[in-house]
Amino acid sequence: MVDLETAIAAVTVYPDRARVTRSGKAMLEAGEHRVRVSPLPLELLRDSIRVAGRGEVTVLGVDIVTERQPEPSDEQVTELTARRDAVDAELTELADADKAADARVEFLQRLVHKSAGSLAKASDERVAAFGDSLEAQYAAIHAGRRDRARLRQDKIREKNSLERQLADLGRKNRPDIRAAIITVDAAAPTTAELELSYVVPGATWSSTYDLRIDDKGLSLRWFGLVSQRTGEDWPECRLELSTARPAVALDIPELDPWYLSTTPPEPKRRARRSISDDLDGAAPPQMLAAAAPAGAPPLPPPAPKVREAVTTVDHGATAATYAPQRPVAIAADGTEHRTLITALDLEADLDHVTAPTRSPEAILRATARNTSEHTLPRGRASLFNDSEYVGATTLDIWAPGEERELALGVDDRIRVERELVRRNVSKATLGSSRRIEMEYTITVANHGARPTTVTVLDRLPVAHDTNVTVKETVLKPPPANRDDLGILTWKQDLAPQATTTINLGYRVETPKGVTVFGLPD
Structure with missing residues (x-):
């Protein structure tokens, strides 16, 4: 063997x-x-x-x-334990010596305080001799402290080594390998x-992203988070991250029969989400900086950016493998290690989206296309507007050539207000119907330094009952799009410091004695 x-x-x-x-x-x-x-x-x-x-x-x-792995002998454990106890005793002696030095310094300070009166009347030679003696004693005390500090660090390292050896012996006390x-x-x-x-x-890696928007477009940094609990530490070696899933797609997919039943299925509960729900704890961002004022002296050319070490990639038929440029050591304790996979600069169109009937906030939106060759896996993305962190979201799998909308946080420089300007309720008379008229004014103002396009979403009520009639009374300006569910969409181009107004009104007619539910009070 x-x-x-x-x-x-x-x-x-x-x-x-x-x-x-x-x-x-x-x-x-x-x-x-x-x-x-x-x-x-x-x-x-x-x-x-x-x-x-x-x-x-x-x-x-x-x-x-x-x-079967041999168990450690009692002699090994006894010897290591005795050496560790001896080191502990030496550390205690060093601590006692430091306490004695502190007491010595305190004694010298009291001596100086008590001798101050007599030294004031003494000769210069006696004062100088006393000062020299005091200086020598302080120097000896501090020198001893420094020596003990160095010795203490050596003893602590020795103790840690002995404890690691004892821990290794304990781990080796397993029945088999x-x-x-x-x-x-x-x-x-x-x-x-x-x-x-x-x-x-017991090993895994996942994707995280940094998405940063500035006046040049959208920059994406893709990181791999690697952790493992396989039972053995990985030293610095050639590390590769693969998107392949060995346990998935090992069989050709087949379909089961599709059966119909007269028993109704259990209803599925669905949570509604808004575009701002994708931001966890989003803070108002500092938006893109304004252009330099006219007549200002030209700025010096910027220093070159720090280069980033990205991975090399090998694309296979169904997966890709990424290799970091430097070796990476990963311990088997589950600690996550982050390595940069690639850095991408993507073209992005910026605009704002607001639904003032739900929230008077404008969300900065980036519409970007994945122009790279990489299929970006699902992962957590941190969002930055220039250098300001604005929140986090989940980035779903993003294929090459695919377009994606990204919410980049609330922009407080776009101010939105939705105000009820008229509400009229007429009572039904003999042979007439009851009318409820509502009219709103939506005001959108751009207080930023750059022009933008704001998409405004609102809605008209939709009647489920044929006895209820809904008619629009005011839609000014006309919406750019509307659907059968009453959702209205306006697209407004706003210059810096510009304001636009949208008027929305409708009338609801019901027969006498019919109550309508769902209208605002």
Whole structure:
């Protein structure tokens, strides 16, 4: 049996698992050998084991075995515990010495205070001698403190090392471990470099984004968050992030029969969302800065931006693999590590959207197209307007060439007001109908420094009963779009410091004795 020392050389992380590749070299004589690689993670998937490498050898097979791990001896634990206790005692002595030094300083201060009167009458030589003595004692005290501080740091490091060794012995007190037994045949004495790869659960990576809007357009930074609890730490090695999902799409999809039933299904409850609901704790952004005033001296050219290390990408038939430019070490403690995958500059059209019947706020909207070759997975996105953080949202999967609307926060420079200017209710008389007339004025003002287009959404009531009639009385200006459900859409172009007004009115007619529900009070 040949024990092969291996190190993790590469890791490919999938959304819910990882493929780990270990490599090592072994001197082999001619003939058949059994090469042992251990320890391996207990949760590795047996069917995923693969062996490759270089050298004049033939791989005859590989087996995964469970081996009982020897328990640590009592002598090892006793020796390490005694050394740790001795270090604790030395640390206590250093602390006592510091307390003695503090007492010495306090004694010297009291001595100076009590001797002040007599020193005022003493000769210059006596005062100088007293000062020299005091200075020497203070110097000796501080020098001792510095020496003890350095010694204390050494002892703390030694204690931490001993505690780690004790913890390792405790972790090794497990009944079994995994090992791979590789059977190879060497035609002649050779140095074989073997690579063992396997898949383990407990690893994951997800996408997060920074979306930043400025006067040049929309910039997107795509980050990968990697974490793992596979049972073994990953040192600095070649790390790849793959969008492939090995556990998904392993079967050709088939359809089950579609049955009809006279039993009504359970109703589905649906939560309604507004465009501002996509922002978690959104704060009012600082909007794009105004242009420089006329006659101002030209600004110096900006310094070049800091370069960002992005990943290289390999596109496959159904997935892509991204490799960071530098090795990354990831501990098996679940800590998330963030690495930049790519940085994209996208063209975006900016406008504002408001639905004043629900909220007197204007949302800054960016309509952008994914002009890159990357399919961006679903992930959390932090939104920035220039350097100001405005909130967070969830970015759904975004394919190349696909257009997407992004809500970038409430813009307080677009002021919206919806005011009821007329409400008239007529009583029904003999043979007549009852009329309710409502009229609103919507005022939109652009207090920003740049022109913008504001999409205003409002609605007319829709009658479900044939006895109820709804007629529009005022729609000025006419809406750009309206649908069968009464939703009205205006698109208003506003210059800086400009204001526009929309008048909306309707009349509801009902027969005598009929009560209408749903109208505002």
